[in-house]
Amino acid sequence: MIEFEVLGKKDTRSGFGEGLSELGKKNNQVVALCADLTGSLKMDAFQKENPERFFQVGIAEANMIGLAAGMAVGGKIPYTGTFANFSTGRVYDQIRQSVAYSNKNVKICASHAGLTLGEDGATHQILEDIGMMKMLPNMTVIVPADFNQTKQATIAIAEHVGPVYLRFGRPSVPIFVKEDAKFVIGKADKLINGTDVTIVACGHLVWKAIEAAKELEAQGISAEVINMHTIKPFDENAVLDSVAKTRCVVTAEEHMLNGGLGDSVAQLLSRNNPLPQEYIGVNDKFGESGTPDELMKKYGLESENIVEAAKKVIQRKS
Amino acid sequence: MENQQLEKIASQVRRDIVRMVAGVNSGHPGGSLGCADFLTVLYFDVMNHDSSKFSMEGKGEDVFYLSNGHISPVWYSVLARSGYFPVNELGTFRKLSSRLQGHPSTDKKLPGVRMASGSLGQGLSNAIGTAQTKKLNGDKSIVYSLHGDGELQEGQIWEAAMYGAAHKVDNVIATIDYNGRQIDGDVEDVISLGDLSLKWQAFGWEVYNMDGHNMQSLKETLAAAKGNVGNDKPKVIIMKTEMGQGVDFMMGTHKWHGVAPNPDQLASALGQLEETLGDY
Numbered sequence: 001m002i003e004f005e006v007l008g009k010k011d012t013r014s015g016f017g018e019g020l021s022e023l024g025k026k027n028n029q030v031v032a033l034c035a036d037l038t039g040s041l042k043m044d045a046f047q048k049e050n051p052e053r054f055f056q057v058g059i060a061e062a063n064m065i066g067l068a069a070g071m072a073v074g075g076k077i078p079y080t081g082t083f084a085n086f087s088t089g090r091v092y093d094q095i096r097q098s099v100a101y102s103n104k105n106v107k108i109c110a111s112h113a114g115l116t117l118g119e120d121g122a123t124h125q126i127l128e129d130i131g132m133m134k135m136l137p138n139m140t141v142i143v144p145a146d147f148n149q150t151k152q153a154t155i156a157i158a159e160h161v162g163p164v165y166l167r168f169g170r171p172s173v174p175i176f177v178k179e180d181a182k183f184v185i186g187k188a189d190k191l192i193n194g195t196d197v198t199i200v201a202c203g204h205l206v207w208k209a210i211e212a213a214k215e216l217e218a219q220g221i222s223a224e225v226i227n228m229h230t231i232k233p234f235d236e237n238a239v240l241d242s243v244a245k246t247r248c249v250v251t252a253e254e255h256m257l258n259g260g261l262g263d264s265v266a267q268l269l270s271r272n273n274p275l276p277q278e279y280i281g282v283n284d285k286f287g288e289s290g291t292p293d294e295l296m297k298k299y300g301l302e303s304e305n306i307v308e309a310a311k312k313v314i315q316r317k318s
Numbered sequence: 319m320e321n322q323q324l325e326k327i328a329s330q331v332r333r334d335i336v337r338m339v340a341g342v343n344s345g346h347p348g349g350s351l352g353c354a355d356f357l358t359v360l361y362f363d364v365m366n367h368d369s370s371k372f373s374m375e376g377k378g379e380d381v382f383y384l385s386n387g388h389i390s391p392v393w394y395s396v397l398a399r400s401g402y403f404p405v406n407e408l409g410t411f412r413k414l415s416s417r418l419q420g421h422p423s424t425d426k427k428l429p430g431v432r433m434a435s436g437s438l439g440q441g442l443s444n445a446i447g448t449a450q451t452k453k454l455n456g457d458k459s460i461v462y463s464l465h466g467d468g469e470l471q472e473g474q475i476w477e478a479a480m481y482g483a484a485h486k487v488d489n490v491i492a493t494i495d496y497n498g499r500q501i502d503g504d505v506e507d508v509i510s511l512g513d514l515s516l517k518w519q520a521f522g523w524e525v526y527n528m529d530g531h532n533m534q535s536l537k538e539t540l541a542a543a544k545g546n547v548g549n550d551k552p553k554v555i556i557m558k559t560e561m562g563q564g565v566d567f568m569m570g571t572h573k574w575h576g577v578a579p580n581p582d583q584l585a586s587a588l589g590q591l592e593e594t595l596g597d598y
Contacts, residue, residue, distance in 0.1 A: 031451075031454070052454070053454070055450070055485070057481060058480070058481070058484075060474075060477035060480070060481065062439075062440075062443070062473070062474040062477060063443045063474055063477035063478045063481055064443075065443070066440045066441075066442075066443025066444050066447065066474065066478065067443050067444075067446060067447035067450070067478075067481070068447060069433065069443075069444055069447060070383075070433070070443060070444035070445060070446060070447020070448040070449075070450075070451070071447040071448065071450060071451045072447075072451075073374065073375065073376060073381065073432050073433070073444075073447075073448045073451065074375055074376060074377060074448055074451035074452060074455055074457070075375055075377070075451070075455070076451045076454065078447075093437050094440060094443075094474070096437075097434050097435070097436065097437045097440060098433060098434070098440050098443075098444060101423060101424075101425065101434045102423075102424050102425075102432075102433050102434045103424060103425065104433075
């Protein structure tokens, strides 16, 4: 019987805010920049506690990325904060040249990623950011699953020298990562052991994968669940070891299929151990206005979709 | 350093530029020649720096960013001539596996370069960021940057300008290579910059003007700007230059922005530029 203790319910952006505040107290090299979204990013605590290390940039994201790269010269560890859309698509060239190619120690922290931003609609619901960021050499890409993990990741990335993209979101989601867990970049968390199918998920889809595994268990199917919180560097062994046992995989993400977590898994399998794969994600469509729950349902990102995909992929096993 | 001595170095830098560009039949000689005097004065007379102890961090020394990265030949020559790397390495410019990439980069670890540039409009943000880090570190050094006039058409420059004044980043000295020309023609015809001085003043910057081919003007203006660090205002110098300066057939036109001279043209150019420090 799969048992998962729920430790509460919070938004992952608040995990970022708490992590940044805690980090600010113990590492005085950390500086933060924000483009007029301090409250939305939950950066107010850091701002209040470290006014001399907080830089309000205004609505000028390109300048924010360039400033952050410049601040890294001289030893500071800049954390930039804005919505995921404005953290990536709007400033791709600035990130490419000043941060990734120049290999600067900048942490690009992106909230309100994906459909769960909700009512604001497709202009703000970026579903391409993981792809854009993982394509950049030197860039580390992290998509934590809940409040605790986002907080832990926020603190952990300060110890990693180099560019990082940290993606989180707006809605309240169940907390299941232990408060004292250690976040290791590039080391996936195996949450549930199983033998019939592997489910690899990231971000908000990890909890839905856990729920799917419970439902599959009730139907007599044993699912293994992996929280792939780091998209790059990719924990290849975690996936290869699991599929060696289960012989099939479902990937689940709040992102476009093109360029996402599923793509990373498919590339790994095609090179090492070609096996059936089913994808949960958004397939070449923009989002739209609606509540987060309505959108996740309409776009097929619910636990029942994962259950269906798991059954389908098991059928495809030879 | 004496003006005459600076002029001799600049002459050698100009020889390096045309030889580097001709050597690979590509690159940007026009703007490079136009900024040879400025970068010579900056590196040999104005900046506090130590080429024997280059560090990416640049703590305790002045830092320079080349925002208009396409004029890399002039920067590479000045860096080599001031001791950052062997002068002979100039011969590898734009060649496979060279540290001297077409546009400046950090990934091959060329001493002297702290930021990639080439995609325009980013260097002012970089410079202001480093200037703020220097303030946080209690480092009294200055951050210099160079920008093309055509580059000012990029919106990010004005985002950075607004920010620099709002945050009182007074330890940054930006210079504009005001040669009035860009790839498609005269800046005035492509997209007019209007009254550039008034624009910077309106953005809250302290504006200076200097003659980019007069060593005394360069020295005095840079000294004046340096002297005002601490007055809460970022500084910009509008530097009047001639694209292609020093090579008669490259002057008075935008055509040599990104074109290399052929062997005959190279010979003609070298005939106009005294070899003072020995060619690489």
